[in-house]
Amino acid sequence: MAVTKNGGAPGSGGKECFLSLRGVSLSFGLGDHRRPVLSEVSFDVAKGEFLCVVGPSGCGKTTLLRLIAGLLAPSAGEVVYQGRPVTGPSRDRAIVFQDYSKALLPWRTVKGNIALGLEACEVAKSQREARIGELLAKTGLQHAAHQHPNQLSGGMQQRVQIARSLAQEPRLLLMDEPFGALDAITRQTLQDEVVRLAAETHTTVVFITHDLEEAIYLGDRVIALADNPGHVAAMIEIGIPRPRSQLETREDPRFLAHRHRLFGLLQGHRQ
Amino acid sequence: MRRRIRGASIPILFVALWEAGSRAGALPNDTFSRPLDIVVAGARAFTDGSILIATWQTIEAALAGFAFAASVGVLCGALLGLAPRLERIVGPTVDALRPIPAIALMPLALLMFGFGLTMEASVVAFACVWPVLLVTIAAVRGIEPRLLELARTLEMPFGSSLRKIILPAALARIVVGLRVSVGVSLVVAITVEIVINPRGLGYGMIIASQSLKPDLMYAQLLWLGFLGWGLNEALSRAARRWPGAQP
Amino acid sequence: MRRLRLVSGVGAALFAAALLVLWQVLADREFISPVFFPTPTRTLAELYRQVAEGTIWTPLGATTLRMFYGWVLASLLGVVIGAAIGSSRTAREFLEPLLEFTRPLPASAIIPAAILFLGLSNAMSISVIAFGAIWPVLLASVHGFSSVEPQLLEVSGTLRLTRAQFIAKIAAPSALPDILAGARVSLAISLILAVVTEMQASQPGLGHNILLAQRSFRSPELYAGIVTLGLMGFVVNQGILKVEERLLGWRAPGQP
Numbered sequence: 045m046a047v048t049k050n051g052g053a054p055g056s057g058g059k060e061c062f063l064s065l066r067g068v069s070l071s072f073g074l075g076d077h078r079r080p081v082l083s084e085v086s087f088d089v090a091k092g093e094f095l096c097v098v099g100p101s102g103c104g105k106t107t108l109l110r111l112i113a114g115l116l117a118p119s120a121g122e123v124v125y126q127g128r129p130v131t132g133p134s135r136d137r138a139i140v141f142q143d144y145s146k147a148l149l150p151w152r153t154v155k156g157n158i159a160l161g162l163e164a165c166e167v168a169k170s171q172r173e174a175r176i177g178e179l180l181a182k183t184g185l186q187h188a189a190h191q192h193p194n195q196l197s198g199g200m201q202q203r204v205q206i207a208r209s210l211a212q213e214p215r216l217l218l219m220d221e222p223f224g225a226l227d228a229i230t231r232q233t234l235q236d237e238v239v240r241l242a243a244e245t246h247t248t249v250v251f252i253t254h255d256l257e258e259a260i261y262l263g264d265r266v267i268a269l270a271d272n273p274g275h276v277a278a279m280i281e282i283g284i285p286r287p288r289s290q291l292e293t294r295e296d297p298r299f300l301a302h303r304h305r306l307f308g309l310l311q312g313h314r315q
Numbered sequence: 316m317r318r319r320i321r322g323a324s325i326p327i328l329f330v331a332l333w334e335a336g337s338r339a340g341a342l343p344n345d346t347f348s349r350p351l352d353i354v355v356a357g358a359r360a361f362t363d364g365s366i367l368i369a370t371w372q373t374i375e376a377a378l379a380g381f382a383f384a385a386s387v388g389v390l391c392g393a394l395l396g397l398a399p400r401l402e403r404i405v406g407p408t409v410d411a412l413r414p415i416p417a418i419a420l421m422p423l424a425l426l427m428f429g430f431g432l433t434m435e436a437s438v439v440a441f442a443c444v445w446p447v448l449l450v451t452i453a454a455v456r457g458i459e460p461r462l463l464e465l466a467r468t469l470e471m472p473f474g475s476s477l478r479k480i481i482l483p484a485a486l487a488r489i490v491v492g493l494r495v496s497v498g499v500s501l502v503v504a505i506t507v508e509i510v511i512n513p514r515g516l517g518y519g520m521i522i523a524s525q526s527l528k529p530d531l532m533y534a535q536l537l538w539l540g541f542l543g544w545g546l547n548e549a550l551s552r553a554a555r556r557w558p559g560a561q562p
Numbered sequence: 563m564r565r566l567r568l569v570s571g572v573g574a575a576l577f578a579a580a581l582l583v584l585w586q587v588l589a590d591r592e593f594i595s596p597v598f599f600p601t602p603t604r605t606l607a608e609l610y611r612q613v614a615e616g617t618i619w620t621p622l623g624a625t626t627l628r629m630f631y632g633w634v635l636a637s638l639l640g641v642v643i644g645a646a647i648g649s650s651r652t653a654r655e656f657l658e659p660l661l662e663f664t665r666p667l668p669a670s671a672i673i674p675a676a677i678l679f680l681g682l683s684n685a686m687s688i689s690v691i692a693f694g695a696i697w698p699v700l701l702a703s704v705h706g707f708s709s710v711e712p713q714l715l716e717v718s719g720t721l722r723l724t725r726a727q728f729i730a731k732i733a734a735p736s737a738l739p740d741i742l743a744g745a746r747v748s749l750a751i752s753l754i755l756a757v758v759t760e761m762q763a764s765q766p767g768l769g770h771n772i773l774l775a776q777r778s779f780r781s782p783e784l785y786a787g788i789v790t791l792g793l794m795g796f797v798v799n800q801g802i803l804k805v806e807e808r809l810l811g812w813r814a815p816g817q818p
Binding site for chain 3: 317321322323324325326346400403404405406407408411412414415416418419420421422423425426427498501502505506509510511517520521523524529532533536539540543544546547
């Protein structure tokens with residue numbers, strides 16, 4: 045399969061895709077209390093793509109991500125990863141959780157947390173130092189290497205989580221509203237960092253957020269998920285070339301057009 | 316400062332009255348010794364090493380039983396805590412075995428192992444396993460689910476995730492159970508020695524009592540009290556220094 | 563949800579049954595000497611025999627009575643002393659260090675001294691039981707009485723209640739949950755110490771029977787005794803739990 049960089053052509057149904065969701069539905073509860081959370085979600089993700097999924101709170105975005113990760117199984121339909129159906133979690137599909145403080149090991153230092161990813165991948169001890177050093181540099185954590193997560197700010201902790209995920213050398217990076225709990229400035233810094241990291245490591249990214257502008261800014265494509273139950277309302281090609289900039293891209297007419305369209309879509313489906 | 320004076324006043328008063336009463340002949344000599352005699356007897360037991368040997372024997376048995384119970388308790392507790400289905404199946408059997416007083420098993424242990432260290436340690440182990448087991452189950456159940464999902468995503472083999480994620484995350488609460496268990500180990504060891512087993516401090520006290528050497532018996536009793544208090548203090552201090560291990 | 567509970571109930575029963583079967587097979591084949599590993603059937607037969615012939619009731623009664631006397635004594639003393647200490651800060655200052663030192667002392671360590679004073683008698687037994695069992699109730703009472711809701715203290719002030727009235731009408735009911743919890747632990751300790759002192763002093767009772775069975779290598783009797791003690795411990799604990807439920811029904815669900 046040809047390696048496509050960010051901004052490459054999206055997959056189309058029928059061709060063997062990197063990641064493919066086919067008619068995925070999920071309901072929770074039994075009998076009378078059965079509650080549909082996701083309904084007939086289908087889309088493809090091409091290798092190297094940066095896909096954003098946006099939708100209001102409670103529309104099932106996180107559930108969708110956990111399905112792709114393999115932490116949940118769909119009630120109907122299937123998730124196909126590299127041609128094979130997903131039956132469980134895998135190192136190849138790393139997940140960055142929203143509540144970073146709960147996803148890091150509080151008794152290990154930053155280095156130790158990153159090392160966990162390497163230990164799991166059975167990287168030889170001799171090579172670990174070098175890899176950790178690389179990741180620390182990539183995520184700007186060099187000065188915090190020996191600190192514990194509870195000594196770090198939210199943004200730094202999230203960086204640690206990202207570094208640990210990258211230590212797994214995943215082909216697919218799943219991010220669950222990773223910057224939702226951070227302040228605006230940190231959020232913008234990390235947004236650019238994530239785009240850069242994904243490009244450098246040729247990782248495919250599925251990024252969940254409720255922030256329209258973040259989705260448009262980051263993604264090659266944006267999938268709008270409307271709620272009750274969660275279903276695909278639209279798939280939009282962003283078509284703004286990279287590298288993007290926080291200031292200029294957000295004033296780009298294409299950006300604004302997408303914003304209008306998505307806003308209308310998600311508002312409309314609320315009725 | 317006033318609190319300390321007040322706190323010390325009662326024991327000091329008590330000892331003073333005791334000494335005076337003994338000297339005045341008000342307290343019979345074969346049951347109450349004179350505090351001074353007790354001190355002398357104690358000093359002698361230290362210098363000839365007898366009390367130290369006895370102490371070591373008691374500690375040996377308590378430690379052996381505790382170590383075994385802690386390992387079994389933590390391992391099984393982790394397994395049962397992680398697998399609620401397993402816990403539901405095994406649980407009632409555990410609840411049925413738990414109320415059996417450990418000392419009721421003393422004669423059985425005697426039958427199986429004869430007198431000595433093994434017998435005592437096994438009774439201690441039976442008594443100590445329950446607090447550790449129950450606390451570990453609760454602690455493992457309360458682990459942050461994100462960490463468990465992380466372990467799954469990293470496809471860590473069970474042993475690895477147990478060592479690196481599950482046990483460290485549950486450790487603070489497990490330590491509380493271990494503290495209780497340590498206390499239990501000492502109490503049960505002493506009890507076994509007093510009733511059946513001819514070794515250790517408990518046995519020393521019974522012998523002293525039977526050979527009408529009350530001063531030696533009181534000396535050993537005070538020493539035991541001091542050991543128990545010291546152990547408790549040490550555990551409290553250690554728990555305070557370990558982040559998050561407060562009971 | 564009910565189906566799940568039914569399935570786990572069946573699973574638990576099967577597990578216990580499997581263990582019993584394993585026990586039976588191992589003991590039957592005599593992998594371990596039958597001297598200290600009788601089959602469950604022989605154990606149960608022995609238990610049945612004791613119940614049918616009525617030989618179980620005397621020792622059971624003796625142990626139970628000793629346990630209760632010691633427990634009641636410990637509870638009364640514990641509540642009274644605990645109330646006094648808990649309601650008075652000066653009393654606490656004077657007595658706390660002494661309590662801190664005596665509490666970790668194993669109750670059984672008192673036995674040699676108790677024998678010296680009281681010989682191998684019931685009095686010795688009950689004093690040892692009381693000494694050991696008093697701590698949970700005492701400490702719970704101290705805690706319960708010293709942590710009465712401050713607003714209730716104010717109410718008592720405005721109503722001009724005497725100290726005695728305050729203790730009886732406000733402090734005691736407020737401390738009751740703690741006291742009952744302490745009493746439950748005390749009862750468990752009382753049972754253990756009753757058995758210990760029996761064994762020590764060769765007094766008639768369940769503990770003594772177990773020891774005798776060991777000396778004459780009659781393992782089914784030994785195991786039957788252990789089972790009886792386990793059952794007793796369970797029943798006694800459940801009993802107190804029921805009493806707690808009755809007396810503390812006024813608590814909102816979820817309150818400690």
